[in-house]
Structures are given as structure tokens and as C-alpha cells.
Amino acid sequence: xxxxxxxxxxxxxxxxxxxxxxxxxxxxxxxxxxxxxxxxxxxxxxxxxxxxxxx
Numbered sequence: 789x790x791x792x793x794x795x796x797x798x799x800x801x802x803x804x805x806x807x808x809x810x811x812x813x814x815x816x817x818x819x820x821x822x823x824x825x826x827x828x829x830x831x832x833x834x835x836x837x838x839x840x841x842x843x
Contacts, residue, residue, distance in 0.1 A: 794837050801830050 789797075805826045811817055 791837065791840050794833060794840070798830060798833050798837065801826060801833065805830065 805823070808817065808823050808826060812820065812823060817823065
């Protein structure tokens with residue numbers, strides 16, 4: 789996965805996380821662990837992105 793693809797995926801995941809947070813604020817999400825999983829996935833992708841940029 790290239791750096792550009794990774795950046796696009798991170799942006800999409802961040803948008804999805806924001807949407808999940810808003811939905812959860814309006815009415816509780818059926819499975820709140822989805823928010824936690826999404827946040828951790830973004831962190832993992834950011835870590836990989838940082839590693840690729842340092843090479």
C-alpha cells in the first residue's frame with residue numbers, strides 16, 4: 789500500500805469515526821466497541837504511515 793493510498797484510507801476512516809461519534813451522541817450505537825476499534829485502526833495506520841515516511 790502506497791503512502792498516498794494510506795493517507796486516503798486514514799481520511800476516510802477519520803470521517804467514518806466522526807460519523808459514528810455523532811450517531812452515538814444522538815442515539816446509542818448498538819455496539820459501542822466499534823468506535824474503539826475504529827480509533828485504534830486509525831492509530832495503527834498512522835503508525836505505519838510514519839514508518840513509511842521515515843524510510
